[in-house]
Amino acid sequence: MLGTAPPGVAMAKAKAPLRLGPAVEVVVIVTGALLTAAAIFSLFLLAIGHSPVRFFELVYIGGFGSSFSFQNTLRRAAPLILTGLAFAIPARIGLTMIGAEGALVIGALAAAALAVPIVTQGWPVALTLTAMALAAVFAGGLWTGFAGWLRHSRGVNETISTLLLAYIATAVLFFFVEGPLRDPGSANRPSTMPIGRDYMIGTLPGTNVHWGLVAGILCCIVLWLVMSRTTFGFAVRLSGGNPRAALAQGLPVGKLVVLCAAIAGGLAGLAGFFEVAAVHGQANAALVAGYGFTGILVAFLARQNPLAIIPVAILFGALAASGGLIQRRMGLPDASVLVLQGTIFVTLLAAETLYGRFKIFRPRGDER
Amino acid sequence: MNASPAPLAPTRAPSLHATGMRKVFGELVALDDVELHVRAGTVHALLGENGAGKSTLVKCIMGFYRQDAGTVRLDGEEVHVRSPKDAQAAGIGMVYQHFTLVPSLTAAENLVVARADAPAIIDWGKERAKLQAFMARMPFRVPLDVPVADLSAGEKQKLEILKLLALDQRFLILDEPTSVLTPDEADEVLGLLGRMAHEGQITVLMITHKFREVSAYADDVTVLRRGALAGSGPALSLGVERLSRLMIGETTLRARAERRPVDGDTVLELAGLFAHHPDGSEAFHGINLKVREGEIVGIAGVSGNGQSALVEALAGQRPLSDGRIFIRGEPFEPKRDAYHRFKVFGLPEEPLKNAAVPRMSVAENIAFRSFDRPPISGAGGWMSLRPLRQRAQELIERYRVKTPSPDTPIEHLSGGNVQRAILARELSGDVDVLVVANPCFGLDFASVAEIRAQIMDARNRGAAVLLVSEDLDEILELADRVAVMSEGRIDYVAPIGETDRTTIGKHMAAHGP
The missing domain is CATH 3.40.50.300 (P-loop containing nucleotide triphosphate hydrolases)
Structure with missing residues (x-):
C-alpha cells in the first residue's frame, strides 16, 4: 500500500487552472536541458580560460554561418538522422540499443566488400549501388537483429550486447581492411579498394551534400507513418508500452522485438552505405567516427519521434561541423565539442525525471 | 529500545486520539477534519472504500506523511511523529498488507535485524536466549529456525506481529491483515489479537473492508467516506446495513444480475x-x-x-x-x-498493469482487440483512425467511462474507469x-457491483x-x-x-x- 499515489478523494473546488499540452512540456523541458548544458559547458570554458560567447558564436558560424558551412552541417547530419532512427525505433518497443555504430561499420564494410568484385566486372552504376545498399542494410540488420534475438530467446540485455557488438564490429572492420580486403595501394591508411569516382553517389544538385540526407529524411517520414498509422506500428507501441498486455492480446512480442532490432541495424547499415558510397569511396578506419553514438543523443533529444530527429540531427551536425573551426580559432581540441555533447546527454537524462512534475502541463482534471 | 522487552505489564495498551486530521495533496483534500478515537485495549476497525482516506490517515499517524492540520495523542499526550522511526519510538507499529520479512532469513534473524539498534556484531547465543524467553511469553509461536520463505502465510503474518511486539510496540496498525490468509488463519490471528487487546496488552487499529471481520472482532468502528468522517461507534450498535450506508453514502449500486x-x-x-x-x-x-x-x-x-x-x-x-x-x-x-x-476474452487483475498501455489513449486501448481487423485495418496494415475513434466513442458512452476525451492517455483515468474501458473492450462483442x-x-463499491453484474451478464449470454x-x-x-x-x-x-x-x-x- 505504501508508496502508492494518495488515494482518490474529494475534489476541492478551484477555478479551472491554466494548462498547457504535453507537446509544450517536451519543448520546455528539452530547451531547459539544453540551456543548462550550455551553462555548465560555459563554466567549463571559463575555467580553462576561454570565452563561452566566442565558442557559441563559432558554433553558429561553423554550422550555419555560410552556405558552405551549412552544407557541411547537412553532410554530417545525414548519418545522424539514420543512426538516430536506429535508436528511436527499437526504443518504441522498449529496447535500449546503443550499438548503431557497430551496425553502421558492418553495413559499410559489407557494401565496400561487395563493391570490390562488382566494380571490376563493370556492372551498371545504379545496379551496383542498389546491391551495395541492400548488402549494407541486410548486414546491419543481421548484426543488431542478432542482439534482438539474444534478448528475446536468451534474455541477454540488449544494451550490453549491442555495445559489445559495436566493439566487435570495429575489430571485424580492421581485420578485413588490414587483411583480406586491403587495397595494396593504401599504404599509411589501410583501406578496401576504392569503388571509384564513377560509382560514387553524386551530390544534390548545386550543393556538396550527398543523397544520404534525402534518404534519411525519407526514412524519418516513412517510419513516422509506419509507427503512427499502421497495425505494425500499433503493435510495436502496444508491446513497448506494456509487454504483458501485448502478450495477453496474443501479439508475437518476441518477433516484433527481433524485427525492430533488425530494422535499427538496417538503418544504421544504410548510413554506413552512404559513408562508403558518398563520402569515403572505400571502407577504412574513418568509418568509426562516432555517428552511431551521437545518434543515441539525437534520438534522446528528439524523444524518439522520427520527425523531430531531422532538426535535432541538423543541430548536432552543426556542432560537429564547427569542431574544426573551433580548433583553429580558439585553439581548443576537437574533442571539446564532444564534451559539450556529453554534457547535453547528462542534463537530458536528468531532465527525464521532470516529465509529469509540473501541473501546468497536465490535462485539466488530472490532479495527481 | 531493547530486543528483550520488559515482561508484559497488565496495562500497557495505549489509547490513541487523532483529532482534526487534515491532509491535502495539491487540489485534493484526502483527509478533511477527521477524528479517530481508539480506546486502550480494544480492537478498532477503520472502515471505508478504496480512496476513502484510510491509508492516508494511517500514513499520517505512522509518519509517512505529515498532516497539514490535526494532532495525534497517545495516552493523552501529544506525539509528533515525523517519520516511521519516530512512530517506532513512540510504540506505534504497523503490519502491512504485503510481508516485509526477508524471505531467505530465519524468523530469529528477521526479528534481530528488525531492531533499530541491531548491533554490528551479533552474539547469536545471547539473542537466541532472549528470543526464546520472549516467545515463551507470547500467546502464539512461530518456528524460529526455519527460513521465512518456508513459513505459511498465516505464520508469516504472526511473525510480522511478533516482530512489532518484540520491538515493544503496543499500538498495532494492521492494513487489511487477512487478505493473504485463509478464513481459518484469519480467525486465528484476529482472535489472538483480540484476546491480547482485551487483556490490556495491546491496542489494535485494523484497516479493513470486510464487514464480517468488523462484526466478529472489532469493538469499535470508524467509517471514512471521501476523506471525511462518516460515522463511528461501538461495532455492536452498527449493523452491516448501517455500516455499508456509512461507507458508500447515497450512491445507488447496480442490482445484482439475475442468474439464469x-x-x-x-x-x-x-x-x-x-x-x-x-x-x-x-x-x-x-x-x-x-x-x-x-x-x-x-x-x-x-x-x-x-x-x-x-x-x-x-x-x-x-x-x-x-x-x-x-x-x-x-x-x-x-x-x-x-x-x-x-x-476468448479476459479481464485480468490490475488492468492498468496487465491489460492496458498507460501512455496510449483511451481510444487506442479500447482498440487492442480490433486494430488489425476491418474496418480499422485496411490494405497493407494501414489503419483508419476514424472507425477506431467512432467505436471508442460509442463504447465510452455505453460503458460510461469517465474520460475528458477518447484521446486522453488511459493512465489519467481512475481505476474504476480504466476497468470499465477494459470491460468495454473485452465484453462488448460476442x-x-x-x-x-x-x-x-x-x-469502489459502485464499480464492483457494475463489474460483477457484467460478468454475470456475459455468463447469461452463454459465455x-x-x-x-x-x-x-x-x-x-x-x-x-x-x-x-x-x-x-x-x-x-x-x-x-x-x-x-x-x-x-x-x-x-x-x-x-
Missing part, C-alpha cells in the same frame, strides 16, 4: 496443465478443469498458490511446460488468431470464453467464465461451481450449492502431498 439457468456443453477444457517459475520451481501441477457454456467456475485460493500463474498461462504470458487447453474440443494456443477465432482474475481488486479470485465472497456470489487451488493443485471442485465457506476454507489451507 443455462445448460450447455463443455467449452473450455484445461487438460493436465503444468507450468514452472523462471527459477525452475513448479507454479502449478496437473490442472484439469472443464467450464461449460453459461457457467462460471470460480477458482478460490489464498494468494500465491499458483492462481496468477494459471491466469498468465491462459493469457499467453507464461509458457506451459505440459498439458493442453481445448476450446470446443479443439486445441487452443494463446495467439492472436486463436483469441479471435474462439472468441464472448465464448472469458478468463477473469480478481476483477474488483482495488475498486464459459473462469473466475480466479482471492475474494471468497466474490466467488460465492458469482460462481456456479467452485474449484480450490492450493500449492499449485486443484484437488477440490464442487457445485456452489453443495459446499460452504468452511469446506472451501479447509481446502484452501490444505497442503499438497
